[in-house]
Amino acid sequence: xxxxxxxxxxxxxxxxxxxxxxxxxxxxxxxxxxxxxxxxxxxxxxxxxxxxxxxxxxxxxxxxxxxxxxxxxxxxxxxx
Amino acid sequence: xxxxxxxxxxxxxxxxxxxxxxxxxxxxxxxxxxxxxxxxxxxxxxxxxxxxxxxxxxxxxxxxxxxxxxxxxxxxxxxxxxxxxxxxxxxxxxxxxxxxxxxxxxxxxxxxxxxxxxxxxxxxxxxxxxxxxxxxxxxxxxxxxxxxxxxxxxxxxxxxxxxxxxxxxxxxxxxxxxxxxxxxxxxxxxxxxxxxxxxxxxxxxxxxxxxxxxxxxxxxxxxxxxxxxxxxxxxxxxxxxxxxxxxxxxxxxxxxxxxxxxxxxxxxxxxxxxxxxxxxxxxxxxxxxxxxxxxxxxxxxxxxxxxxxxxxxxxxxxxxxxxxxxxxxx
Numbered sequence: 001x002x003x004x005x006x007x008x009x010x011x012x013x014x015x016x017x018x019x020x021x022x023x024x025x026x027x028x029x030x031x032x033x034x035x036x037x038x039x040x041x042x043x044x045x046x047x048x049x050x051x052x053x054x055x056x057x058x059x060x061x062x063x064x065x066x067x068x069x070x071x072x073x074x075x076x077x078x079x080x
Numbered sequence: 081x082x083x084x085x086x087x088x089x090x091x092x093x094x095x096x097x098x099x100x101x102x103x104x105x106x107x108x109x110x111x112x113x114x115x116x117x118x119x120x121x122x123x124x125x126x127x128x129x130x131x132x133x134x135x136x137x138x139x140x141x142x143x144x145x146x147x148x149x150x151x152x153x154x155x156x157x158x159x160x161x162x163x164x165x166x167x168x169x170x171x172x173x174x175x176x177x178x179x180x181x182x183x184x185x186x187x188x189x190x191x192x193x194x195x196x197x198x199x200x201x202x203x204x205x206x207x208x209x210x211x212x213x214x215x216x217x218x219x220x221x222x223x224x225x226x227x228x229x230x231x232x233x234x235x236x237x238x239x240x241x242x243x244x245x246x247x248x249x250x251x252x253x254x255x256x257x258x259x260x261x262x263x264x265x266x267x268x269x270x271x272x273x274x275x276x277x278x279x280x281x282x283x284x285x286x287x288x289x290x291x292x293x294x295x296x297x298x299x300x301x302x303x304x305x306x307x308x309x310x311x312x313x314x315x316x317x318x319x320x321x322x323x324x325x326x327x328x329x330x331x332x333x334x335x336x337x338x339x340x341x342x343x344x345x346x347x348x349x350x351x352x353x354x355x356x357x358x359x360x361x362x363x364x365x366x367x368x369x370x371x372x373x374x375x376x377x378x379x380x381x382x383x384x385x386x387x388x389x390x391x392x393x394x395x396x397x398x399x400x401x402x403x404x405x406x407x408x409x410x
Contacts, residue, residue, distance in 0.1 A: 010094055010142045011190065011375050013293045043142060043376055044095065044296040068377035071142060072189035 003059060004078045008050070008069040012043030016065040024065075030058045032078060041069065056080030085151035085202070089233040090184065093145035098204050098223035098235075099197075100136040103212035107353045113333060114214035114222065114349050117195055117297060117372025120256055120400065121159035125199030127408050128156035128176040128250065130242035135203030136213035138229075140196045142375075144187025145229060147198075153179045153237060154201040154244040160193030160373060161258060174250040193258035193373040202238035218298065218350055245408055254403050259370050261378060262288070265346070266385040266393060267336060270361040272326060276341070280308040284344075284360055285384050292343065293376040298352070299337075299345040300371050302380070308341035308360070324358045331355060334363040336382075344382075346371055366393035 008014070016024040016039050026038050032052045040047040056078040063069055063076075089096075099122065102115025116122035116139055123133045131137075138145070144162050156176045157164040164171045165186045171177050179185060187196070206213050206224050215223025224235055273281065287305030295301050310323035318327040324341050331337065331347050337357040338344045346363050348371060363371065364385060374380065385393070 007189065009189070011377070012142075013376070043293045045294045048094065070190075070375070072191065 001079050004054065004056070004080065005062075005074045006052075006076050006078060008041060008071055008073045008075050010041055010043055010048060011070050012041040012048075012068075014063050014065070014067050014069045014075070015040040015042065015047070016061070026058050028058055028060055032056055032058050038076060050075060052078070054078060054080065085153065085237040086234050087147040087149045087153075087185075087200075087237065089229045089231055089235065090146040090148050092229045092231055092233075093140045093187075094143040095217075096138055096140045096145045096229045097215035097217060098136050098206055098229075099139045099214045100212055101134045102214055102349065103210050103216070103222065106210055107333075110353050111210070111219070111221075112216060112350050112353065114212065114216045116197060117349055118159050118197065118369040120369050120397075120404075121195070122197045122199070123401070124174065124250055124255070124404055124408075125156045125158040125197045126203075127404065128158075128174070128245050128248060129154045129199045129201040130240060130244040131199055131201065131203050132241065135199065135238075136206065137200065137204060138198040140187070140198065141194060142190055144196060146184060146186045148184045149179050149181060151181050151237070154240070154246055155179050155185065156199050158197050158199075158250070158255070160196045161191040162193075162196040163188040163191070164198075172249055174255055176245045176248055178246060194375050195372055200237050201240040201244050205236040205238040216350055248408065250404070250407065254400075254407050256369065256400065258373050259378070259380070263370065263374070263378075263380045264383045265363050265367050265371065265380055266383045266390070267361040267363045268385055268387065268390055270335065270359050272358045273361065275310055275313075275323075275326075275358050276360065277309045277311055280306070280341075284308060285382050288379045288381055289344065291374045291376050291378045291380070295374070295376065297348055297350040299347050300374065301343050301345045303343045304379075305344075308338055310341060320356055325356050326358050328354060328356045331359065332362055334365065334368055335359045336361055336363060348372065364390040364393055366390070366397040
């Protein structure tokens with residue numbers, strides 16, 4: 001098992017769910033497949049999905065919902 | 081004859097657009113000036129690759145594109161600290177470097193600033209619209225088909241006109257550093273200054289404002305400071321009922337409108353040219369490039385400046401270009 005830390009591709013505001021009323025895309029312990037959406041980053045009036053480029057198990061999030069994130073900041077850990 | 085030199089867009093980045101120094105002269109018709117948000121960075125990149133200052137380059141915001149070149153090219157990347165990579169090998173910023181046909185230009189994560197400028201010897205060859213190759217995406221005009229680049233686009237490169245400065249790096253003291261946390265944006269109180277209370281006139285310049293994530297080429301929105309209170313009045317004929325409404329007026333480049341008195345918006349290169357929101361003042365031209373390099377959530381303050389100070393700041397900006405000229409030629 002190796003743990004990989006996935007970083008934010010762009011700066012903005014991070015969201016863990018598609019809208020405030022809906023459940024989070026992924027929670028700790030969930031399996032992650034390539035192409036799964038793990039969150040959204042809002043910047044310049046658009047929401048860019050954070051899409052998994054590797055499969056594994058989501059171990060931990062490093063950011064909270066609605067946190068300000070910087071490009072390159074650790075977002076989540078994946079174990080594969 | 082060989083095919084025209086071009087690059088293919090493998091990945092577009094977030095919103096990568098063709099920009100030159102803009103399209104002045106049509107603002108009275110509602111057509112914004114457009115052009116690079118950080119003009120100094122574009123000029124520096126152009127001079128490194130031997131282009132005229134006003135040649136068209138690419139503006140990449142927050143996330144760099146991946147471009148594959150069909151022909152040899154000399155390229156320079158300036159502005160934001162977003163390290164260029166050639167077939168994966170990191171290249172220096174503010175430096176002219178060689179790309180060979182078939183090589184791929186990509187970018188590492190943004191480390192500082194917001195917008196990187198990519199100049200290519202010969203310039204990006206898209207048709208001029210009203211005297212400029214700049215993209216005005218909101219109006220679907222100029223640039224590459226009036227929009228941001230997309231995967232699969234084939235973009236032509238012009239014929240180089242001057243000798244490039246291959247291998248030359250612009251030293252740090254000639255560059256403009258990325259804006260630090262708490263950067264001061266100098267602004268002149270404007271025609272509608274009297275509309276807010278004395279207390280709000282003070283708080284606007286005292287408070288720390290942070291860049292709202294929706295800030296873009298049209299306007300940079302700020303939040304977090306105290307809301308502005310307006311002096312009571314009977315709305316004049318033609319003005320809306322909100323205290324922040326005015327009779328429609330011209331919006332200068334850099335003007336700071338405050339809809340509802342809550343979140344100031346500094347109008348930038350793709351701004352609308354007029355409307356009915358009160359403007360608290362205008363950011364001086366010398367500080368507009370700096371705004372183009374602000375990231376979301378970055379804290380800033382506004383600082384009051386008079387006309388004499390604004391003109392002195394403009395002379396200092398011109399001296400920055402002179403230093404660039406002394407180093408690399410005009």
